[in-house]
Amino acid sequence: MTNVEELVKQQAEIHGHKRESLMPILQAVIRSERFLSEEAMVAIAKELDISTADVYGTASFYTFMDTKPKGKNIIRVCKTITCHMKGKDAVIGALEDLLKIKLGDNTSDGKFSLLQANCLGWCHKGPVMLINDEVYPEVTPQSAVEVIQEYLKQK
Amino acid sequence: MSTYKVNLKVNNLNVSVDEGTTILDAARQLNFKIPTLCHHDDLCVAGNCRVCVVEQVGNRLLPAACATPVSEGMEVLTNSMKVRQARKNIIELLLSEHNADCTKCFKSGYCELQEMANEYRTGDHIFLDVRSKNEIDISSPSIEKDDSKCIRCQRCVRTCTELQAVSALAVTHKGKEMKISTFLDKPMNDVVCTNCGQCINRCPTASLVERNYIDQVFDAIYDPKKFVVVQTAPATRVAISEEFGLGPNRSTGKMVAALRRLGFDKVLDTDFTADLTIMEEGTELLTRLKEALVDGKEVALPMMTSCSPGWIKFQEHIFPDMLDNLSTCKSPQQMFGPLAKTYYAEKINKNPADMVVVSIMPCTAKKYEAERPEMRGSGYKDVDFVLTTRELGRMIHQAGIDFEKLEDEKYDSILGESTGAAVIFGATGGVMEAALRTAYEIVTGREVPFANLNIKPVRGMDGIKEAAVKIKDVKEEWSFLEGVELKIAIAHGLANAKELMNKIKSGEADYHFIEVMACPSGCIGGGGQPIPTNMEIRKKRAAAIYEEDEKMVLRKSHENPEVTEIYKSFLHKPLGHRSHDLLHTHYYPRKRY
């Protein structure tokens, strides 16, 4: 059994084999793997006895459930209205320059993915970015770069 | 259920309906038609497309008639100004995401969206084009999927899930990206699709259609070097009339005449091999029972029928551990193919390499079945082209043949003779009934103990049917069956089949013989049958099938003289060496997920 299969099995034990367990299991895989591989979705379908198309159809509904490989750290910059007004484009530009990737891409070392997200719920402190579950409100191009540099140092 | 009545007004007319009735059905009772797209009588309510919105006096919003139950005192307007404006807008929106290239479309003339657009005269396209630009998926030998024609009504998804329990299709993504797709957007041929084609029967547009082989068949007919024979499945003969607006009807003779006019060299009948199937499969069942009861061998029981290729693929995907339970008999179509290119070719002195075998089937899975690598028992591809009932209808239209005015004609011989037992293969329970008529008589020397040979308990539209036949006063060679109660079950529609399989696996149920047909109501409800489909239409087709049976001179497979002849001169005995080579097959486990 591979690691992902192991993880899925373990999560199904915790949450149960009912359909209601699908979201928490998908979320657990995302937490650990950053994306849902074919292998993971097949394993989940088996554990819950639902079709793989159903697993994929559900996962693809949710923005945070990527089915393509993602970096170890997923950066999501809020793009909605007030963050747009307060300069999210400049923040993204700075991060693109730093990481040498375009929006939507992963760094070649697999450490980062740079994405946009719809409203993250920090409109009074835009622009805001989320790195995995961590929030960074009121970032500037410079402070955003510094945050990423910290991540680079740590890992 | 409650018989509580609710009073309401539809377009100012009073109506009293049962509690829980939808606005749509209440309006129908007053003969007001409300247009629908996502609604289908066979499926659960969706309320997605919104073309059925109506005005409810006092409500700011327009409720969907298909999804809203009536309430006391409700006043509904189905064609107010507000409704018309909204409905027109909605149709226009659907058209803006639909590849409305109608003149090139296989479904033109049969498309629900086209009909609605014509009815509402939307005319000039006011909205911008938001069609998805995609490649048409032609990976499957049975089903063609074109997302640019999809209006996201989800009828196919509900069919695949509710009726068939397959869920090869699912709704994926959201917002403008939302679409109907497969696991990881894989090609249809690479997923758990059984090719049953039920999605096609319920697709209101041409987003899902059969792979059509009309041109290839005409090319073969026009090729002077080719000798083209055609076989017709039991269920096509009661439904082909629908392609000409004539409703479900017995039209075997007209169909034969039409096929001859299309230029087929010989018009033969799959019903012949249906009779043959009964001989082979009946013998197989009795052999298995003997091995189990007398020899004490480990035999896979219950034995399960293998006529339905959608069911076979379902079993290979979903219950790969139960493949030994499937009868090894090929389906009648695939028994016909190799016999045509061996036995028949020899009789008529043709080189099988020059022969083309075409099938007219109520089925899309048969297209896939003909492509299976095992189906080359004759040394050639046994069946070259499989056409649906709909494709045949199209060919007849193209050839300018007035179907209604055709005089009845008879099948060619040989491979054209059949019995009533064969024709009922087309309805759920029919294979079981045919098998019982023969097996019971072989074992006891007497006819089945049902009036006029009609085994009523195995007929009808219940999803799972069960029956038991007590076997008494058997012939000496079958003494081991004396007093045995033969337990049988029948399922149609793969959701019912899955339920039945789970019961068997869990030990909750115990049978000797099971008939499964992949499609709801059996082959008469097949994925290749005329569109539309619903329970009422399928019941009419079934009634026509049973009428056809009653009108036949011979009604038991073992009485078919051509069957007797082929055993005498070619096959020698059921399950014999030649049968094994030509008429039996094996199955392969496939990925469930």
Place this chain on the structure above:
Amino acid sequence: MENKIKKVDLIFEKVDYLEVLERSFKRTQDEIILDVIDSGLRGRGGAGFPTGLKWKFAKNEEADQKYVICNADEGEPGTFKDREILTQVPEKVLGGMALCGKATGASEGYIYLRGEYNFLLPSLYAAIDKFHAQMKELNFDFTIRIKSGSGAYVCGEETALMESMEGKRGEPRNKPPFPTTSGYLGKPTSINNVETLVFALMIAKEGPNQFKDMGTFDSRGSKVFSVSGDTPKAGIYELELGMSLEDFVNEFGDGDTKAVQIGGASGFCVARKHFKETVIGFEGIPTGGSMMLFNSTRSMYNILNDYLEFFEEESCGQCTPCRVGCQQLLKGIEAVKKGIKPPSYLDELQKLSETMKIASKCGLGQSAPNPFNSIINNFREEIIY
């Protein structure tokens, strides 16, 4: 200038919620519900359904299991007050849920927390653990679990939220049946916004009058506002309902406010000339709390474009008016801006937006055209030129 803005401190006030619960548990279900009805409290998520009535419907259902759900899927752009409530006074939210459980006869509660707020999970779990211990002491059988979202705005719609909780795509259901009859797993469910639950707790604490005496006839009490955009005072404020938009702008504007978007992306854009007559509340323009201010440097085209892009992506996609309508509105204003379509095309789109409003399956589709209509009506020239 006279300051007509009245700040209130009910939501974030630290209270002895256990004492409130202990007292409430001794009352009958009807007594609790009557107080909530009497207070005039309406749902604080935006739709504004009378809370007490909702509880009464759920209470009247016969079922072996009922549920309470706290809707913390705060996804409306411009709204962030629930996050702050869950950060500062989570115990009051849990208390509100227990009160609702008592009133409706439910023994299980769920918080559906949007995935964007996952960082709140550790503190929420800690609060829930403590809460469970306290309920045990009070001998009250009520457990609370958390279900997380994963980035889907439409899950804020109550039935979509329940679909998501059941492990499905967050697609809104047909109504009726309403959740109080058939909600989570088909059981009677009362689903309430975070803020609503805290107000309910405060009404149980103080009695209905304190709340009822604030605000207007249609809009009782106070409300937590999320203020953002071109304002020197971006942040969260609890204010008495019934103020005019002019009062609001006087307090929060930067002196150059040209428009205010009330109610988030699905709300209405009000131009300066209408500030005076616009009341913030159910008799005027209701809001789940989002107030976005725009000054004269902003292009209303860009703002509308942002909103429509948001809906085009966040529509669940199941119903035609919303799925295709949102795309058409977005593409339509682009086409008019570029001169591909004439300015009169905006009139066609306004007819379309009326269809979306009345024929969409859920509240999202019904409200998605609001910013379009209000911006076209007020700033047509900015869209065309």
